[in-house]
Amino acid sequence: MTQSEEQPHVVVNDRRRIDPETGEVRPPAAEDAPAPASDTAEAEEGGRHAAPEAEVVDAEIDPGPGEPGGDQAAELKAQLDERTADLQRLTAEYANYRKRVERDRELVVNTAKANVAGELLGVLDDIERAGAHGDLTGAFKAVADKLVGALSGTGLEPFGHEGEAFDPSVHEAVQHGTSPDVTGPTVTAVLRRGYRFGERVLRPALVAVTDYEPAAEAASEQQQQD
Template sequence: MTGRYDETEGRGPEEPVVVRDRRRIDPQTGEIRPAAPAAEPQDGPKHAAPTEDTVEPVPPAAQTEPEPATHAGPGLGESIVDESVSVASGLEKELAERTADLQRLQAEYANYRKRVDRDREQVVAGAKASVVGDLLPLLDDLERAEQHGDLTGAFKAVGEKLVGSLQRSGLEPFGTEGEPFDPSVHEAVQHSTSPDVTGPTVTMVMRRGYRFGDRVLRAALVGVTDHEPGGATTEPIDQPVGGELPLEGELFDENNR
């Protein structure tokens, strides 16, 4: 007996075979098919045997559509570039400020060191000058003893060592006869004139002066001779006759000639 119905036997026509392609991915294009609405069951056998084209439903996990890759548009890229440029410029500006601060601190420290060294040198020079100033009366006594011939023997050797040590430390005597008069280092206590000099000249030294470095410890006491310009010659006054003195009027006339 066949599965076909014979019309001659009074049976209905044979039911056509319906094949439904339930694959989610189109085998030709490779794209995901949209979900089809559930079809109403048609008349036919409830338990139809699966055919070759029948595909088992895909599990829910496999039905998830892949998310399309997001690509940054031109606006987003430009904003990122602008932000990077602004950050770089800000870093360069901050670096320049820090460099300027460092250079200013270095200059201030260098000036501070120079000022400290200069102050230290001034303090040392002032201390030495104070000690040497206290020894000046002793040097005057040694000079007077030498002028009178009393600086002899061991006393002379000690005096020479003392004077040499002070001169090596920076002590310098000044005030000798014949040098030009300088009011900043000479103290004039005597004045005279002479045609033999061309200007104010030291012709007598009463006390020697001393300087220590660029500091004058004591001015020299000197006598100064200034130049005497040549004046007009005057006629001699007539000598009185017979030992008589001229009258007061005659003397006045003679002086006014």
Template sequence: MALTAQLDQVRTALSERTADLQRLQAEYQNYRRRVERDRVAVKEIAAANLLSELLPVLDDIGRARDHGELVGGFKSVAESLETVVAKMGLQQFGKEGEPFDPLVHEALMHSYAPDVTETTCVSILQPGYRIGERTIRPARVAVAEPQPGATSGGAQAGTGEDASDEENGGPDEG
């Protein structure tokens, strides 16, 4: 009988040690995943910080290209730099004619245009940049909206609001 009780104690101890080992193994796996995720995040943040510092240089290269000053050895260096930053994941965005999105565009100028149906980027003043889905710098743009009353002209007719709003520069809530 004492032998059976001793065997039960050993089995209980074995199952406790097995459960402890399984818990430790699960904790270690979680730790490894967390360290790998943090390592990737640190790498992405470091790349984004470096590339953010290079944006003024890329802007200067773009201006030189626009003015026909990107020639000779400077052209080769500029193209090499653009290739390197593209390999690091930097993507330029912002095109004329695309719909304005306040999440990725910063409107610096505003106008009305009869040929647009929604708020549209009509001029890219400074391109935006992103790495993956993370926006490093929004595109700085000039936007145009449809002419006031052009799409809803019939809805406000006869209210007298259109003329007073335009004379005062828009509706005044004050």
């Protein structure tokens, strides 16, 4: 028996489902049917004198990047990544849209409240003057307190008090004077209260402003000495 007859041959079966040459899906391989008894006996008899059978190795070969199966997988992954990016972008755009709609809705509501409150500032001035003259009593006072409380609950806030620093963004000076008793422009009298709604100034406060003047201090000291 020669060396070539004794050495078994190895046969590799390609079990890939996609044909690398055609790119088509292969049909499933049929199971080997059992051989008849007579054939089995003959095979056993002949096997004693036959050369060693070739060793059959079943292997699933992964398709490389250049093969049809690899190209298809890479294409599917690229499509999945693209769809995922589109979904994330749409989700972010929708979230921004909802925030913008909510912000616009809140702005419309606050603007409407501010407009209504602005129309009632004259009524609040009358209520304040009536209280200063002692005329705010009885049922009228109860109604006035409810009105002021309701407007304050919506965000209306009065400002303008004696002794605070003059701020031209919220104060309107209608009187001006000097005095050595102040260190800078100071509100010394409030002629009409101002109102704001949130950060929006509905009406500036009408005030009298007093500035510091050293000459006035010297004149005051001279009068005291005399």
